[in-house]
Amino acid sequence: MQRRPFFIGLGFSCAAGAARADISPVLGQRVEISPTTLNLSGPGSTTTCTVLNNADAATSSQIRLREWYQAYGQDVLTDTSDVVASPPFISLDPGTRQIVRIANLTAQPGASEMCYRLLLNELPSAGSLTNNGIAMLIAFSLPVFVAGIDAAPPQLSAQFAQGPDGKPVLRLINAGDIHARLADMSYTVSGRVIFTLPGLAGYVLPRSTRDLALPILQPPPPNGVLLGQTQLQSVPTQIDLR
Numbered sequence: 001m002q003r004r005p006f007f008i009g010l011g012f013s014c015a016a017g018a019a020r021a022d023i024s025p026v027l028g029q030r031v032e033i034s035p036t037t038l039n040l041s042g043p044g045s046t047t048t049c050t051v052l053n054n055a056d057a058a059t060s061s062q063i064r065l066r067e068w069y070q071a072y073g074q075d076v077l078t079d080t081s082d083v084v085a086s087p088p089f090i091s092l093d094p095g096t097r098q099i100v101r102i103a104n105l106t107a108q109p110g111a112s113e114m115c116y117r118l119l120l121n122e123l124p125s126a127g128s129l130t131n132n133g134i135a136m137l138i139a140f141s142l143p144v145f146v147a148g149i150d151a152a153p154p155q156l157s158a159q160f161a162q163g164p165d166g167k168p169v170l171r172l173i174n175a176g177d178i179h180a181r182l183a184d185m186s187y188t189v190s191g192r193v194i195f196t197l198p199g200l201a202g203y204v205l206p207r208s209t210r211d212l213a214l215p216i217l218q219p220p221p222p223n224g225v226l227l228g229q230t231q232l233q234s235v236p237t238q239i240d241l242r
Contacts, residue, residue: 030054030059030138031054031122031140032051032052032054033050033051033120033142034050035049036143037143037145038142038143038144040104040144040147041104041146042108043106045104049118049142050099051090052097053092057125058091058092061092061123063087063089063090063100063118064085064121065085065144066117069115069205070209073210075203081105082106082107082116083105083144084103085100085103102144107146111149111152112151112178112206113146113147114145115205116143116145117144118140118141118143118144120142121137121138122137151178152176152178153176154176154180154204156173157240157242158172159171159241162219167214168218168219168220169211170185171209171210172212174205174207174209175207178206179206180204181230182201183201183228184197184229186227186228186236187225188224190224194220195220197215226239
């Protein structure tokens with residue numbers, strides 16, 4: 001199947017708002033969805049999530065699945081028919097909920113897990129228009145993982161590099177077969193904090209590289225300590241810096 005790539009920033013977003021990290025459950029002005037991470041095994045496996053309408057008016061949403069991979073340090077989504085959602089469209093009255101079923105039709109994992117994103121996009125309605133005529137629509141993007149066979153855990157390393165805009169980025173490399181979900185990152189040199197990335201910093205997919213933008217304008221000084229928490233750890237631990 002030919003890939004149609006979409007380079008994206010993943011997480012919670014709305015048409016007139018900034019991105020927000022994955023939380024559990026994900027809350028919006030009108031919609032709540034849980035859980036925020038979905039897991040499948042081989043072909044024939046299924047899982048579910050629940051969508052709740054918190055609004056005072058009915059809402060309609062479209063639900064799609066996309067294959068998720070990382071190229072040139074960025075997240076990319078492509079069309080897929082391997083994993084599907086049912087129903088693909090939902091309409092909810094105020095205070096009601098809908099269970100959405102996600103099924104693995106043909107995704108056959110090897111040693112590494114396979115990665116997808118569930119996209120829920122609220123569809124425009126008269127109730128979504130503001131006084132300025134701007135549609136305040138909710139969009140969710142949830143990770144969906146198909147477990148690999150005897151997959152090796154994340155093996156993280158990192159280096160500082162220059163992004164396309166000339167600003168420094170933290171380049172994270174995952175040599176393992178399972179994604180790394182990174183949170184609460186920090187870099188210190190001789191006890192001095194150079195930067196922090198609190199909360200969810202992002203995902204590094206199996207056998208992939210992910211660049212994270214940094215809240216600094218100049219390359220950080222060398223010989224520091226990089227800490228980060230993954231889904232396998234309860235507290236931040238040191239990540240090897242190349």
